[in-house]
Each structure stands twice: as C-alpha cells, then as structure tokens.
Amino acid sequence: MQINVYSSAEEVAQKAAQWISSLAKSKIESKGSFTFAISGGRTPWEMLAKLAKENLPWEKIFLFQVDERIAPEGHSDRNLTQLFQVLQGTRLMTRLNIFPMHVISENLENACEEYSGHIEKNTGTGKLDLIHLGMGADGHTASLIPGDKVCKVENQMIALTDQPYQGRQRMTMTFPLINQAENILWLITGDEKKEMLVRMLDKDLEIPAGKISQDHAVLMTDLL
Known part of the structure; x- marks a missing residue:
C-alpha cells in the first residue's frame, strides 16, 4: 500500500481531490470513462467539494455509492442527501452521472441486484476504476460491520446488513466487489481511529478493514 501522511484532515481532502482528478483524466484518456465509488464522511465530503472545482469532463465520470443507510428520501442519515448538499449549485449536478442506491425500494434484495447491474453495465467487467473507503473506530469499512453476516457474503456485489448499525440497516458493496477494484483510496482521519489504522495496515483479519x-x-491520513 502506498501511504501518504499529511498535517491535517483538510490537507488530506485536498490531496485526495488532486489525486482522483489525475486518475480520472488518465482513465478517460485511455478508455473514455471513469467509474468511481464514494463513501460518506466529513473528510470525503470536503474532498468531493474540492474535486468539483477541478476541470474534468464530468459527463464521462460515473459515480456510485459504496454504501447507504436504509432511510427515507432526503433524510439527513442518507449519504446521498449529504452528497447532493455538497454538489448543490455546482456544474456537477447536471453533468455528473450519479447512481444512487435504491434504498427506498419495497424489495431491497432486488434493489441490490439492480445496483449490481448498473455497475456491470457501466464498467463492462464489474471492476470499478476507483473505490474510496473510510474506516470507523471499530474497524468497519463501507457498511461491512464487525460480526455482521454481510462480511461473509461471497457471491454478491451488493448486499444488505443483517442487523441495524447505529440505528439503521445498510446496503453496501461487499468484499468481492471492493477487492477487485482497479484502485482503492483510503481516507482515514481522526485520533479515535489510530489503533484500528495500525491493525488495518497489519492486515488484521479480525476487523473488516483488514480484509481489504x-x-x-x-x-491518505493525518494519523501516522
């Protein structure tokens, strides 16, 4: 793993935006498109706000969600709600191809299959160019929660958590999908994550982040 240490979460967000912009340009030049999945969180939203200022052919960029809470449309718990707030008023709102997880579906299992279909259709292989990940203080990443059955899924790209986490059931990308990505970008900030970051770097299989x-x-971090 390539490790880049910066002085603050703001610098992490800035450097990440520049790195993603460079990768996007390279992929668009080589194959005509860029497929990217983003997780939620304060630093990622700052990153996305900075990325929105980059001069990119946004109509050739396809943005997916890594995970989402099962909550009503427009609810503050939704990552999509936060994403739209970040992009409100920017040119990306009309030019970027955004694929929301359909967590308000009456049949969530079907919604997982449909989202997998969107990924396969827009990548051709099911392999995304880039997946951004964060990590919780308990070692979870995406919505792959310690002890949840979703961590054992092997034959689905998108799946549901078995139990609520912090009050919400989740829809999430699974280990098989994440681990076949062309590139993975970790943004990890916040002192409460220091212990788990060390365990993740040591490939500790007792925590979900260690299985990536x-x-x-x-x-990219401000912790080491």
Whole structure:
C-alpha cells in the first residue's frame, strides 16, 4: 500500500481531490470513462467539494455509492442527501452521472441486484476504476460491520446488513466487489481511529478493514 501522511484532515481532502482528478483524466484518456465509488464522511465530503472545482469532463465520470443507510428520501442519515448538499449549485449536478442506491425500494434484495447491474453495465467487467473507503473506530469499512453476516457474503456485489448499525440497516458493496477494484483510496482521519489504522495496515483479519486488499491501494491520513 502506498501511504501518504499529511498535517491535517483538510490537507488530506485536498490531496485526495488532486489525486482522483489525475486518475480520472488518465482513465478517460485511455478508455473514455471513469467509474468511481464514494463513501460518506466529513473528510470525503470536503474532498468531493474540492474535486468539483477541478476541470474534468464530468459527463464521462460515473459515480456510485459504496454504501447507504436504509432511510427515507432526503433524510439527513442518507449519504446521498449529504452528497447532493455538497454538489448543490455546482456544474456537477447536471453533468455528473450519479447512481444512487435504491434504498427506498419495497424489495431491497432486488434493489441490490439492480445496483449490481448498473455497475456491470457501466464498467463492462464489474471492476470499478476507483473505490474510496473510510474506516470507523471499530474497524468497519463501507457498511461491512464487525460480526455482521454481510462480511461473509461471497457471491454478491451488493448486499444488505443483517442487523441495524447505529440505528439503521445498510446496503453496501461487499468484499468481492471492493477487492477487485482497479484502485482503492483510503481516507482515514481522526485520533479515535489510530489503533484500528495500525491493525488495518497489519492486515488484521479480525476487523473488516483488514480484509481489504492492499494491492493497488493508497492511504491518505493525518494519523501516522
């Protein structure tokens, strides 16, 4: 794993935006599109706000969600709500191809299959160019929660958590999908995550973050 340490969460967000912009330009030049999945969180939203200012062919960029809470449309718990707030008033709102997880569906299992279909259709292979990940103080990443059955899913790209986490059931990308990504970008900030960051870097299989492939992965942090 490539490790980049910065002085603050703001610098992490800035450097991440620049790195993603460079990767997007390279992928668009080589194959005509860029497929990107984003997780939620304060630093990622700052990153996305900075990325929105980059001069990119946004109509050739396809943005997916890594995970989402099962909550009503427009609810503050939803990552999509926060994402739209970040992008409100920017040119990305009309030019960027955004694929929301359909967590208000009456059949959430079907919604998982449909989202997998969107990924396969827009990548051609099911392999995303970039997946951004964060990590919780308990070692979870995406909505792959310690002890939840979703961590054992092997034959689905998108799945539901078995139990609510912090009050909400989740829809999430699974280990098989995440681990086949062309690139993985970790943004990890916040002192409460120091212990788990060390365990993740040591590939500790007792925490979900430790099960993510470190091949083709970049870590940007202010903790080391």
